[in-house]
Amino acid sequence: MPAKQSAQEYQSYLMRFRRVNEQPLVWHVSIQDVRTGEWRHFTDLELLFEFVSQELSATIPNLPED
Numbered sequence: 001m002p003a004k005q006s007a008q009e010y011q012s013y014l015m016r017f018r019r020v021n022e023q024p025l026v027w028h029v030s031i032q033d034v035r036t037g038e039w040r041h042f043t044d045l046e047l048l049f050e051f052v053s054q055e056l057s058a059t060i061p062n063l064p065e066d
Contacts, residue, residue: 011056 012034020026029042031051042048 013052 014032014034016030018028018030020028026043027045029045029048030039031042031048032039040051042051
């Protein structure tokens with residue numbers, strides 16, 4: 001990967017999944033943006049997937065209309 005590749009071309013996250021012995025069992029997920037170091041925490045996988053989807057959608061450049 002080139003050193004100056006933009007956020008529109010490349011996204012990198014570190015995700016950690018930890019199951020907690022609550023009733024019912026719950027997954028705790030930590031996700032870190034490798035570029036910025038920012039951490040986010042989730043206990044709902046649907047919200048995690050929604051966040052990732054939104055992040056990736058936000059990086060898609062606007063294409064010219066025909």
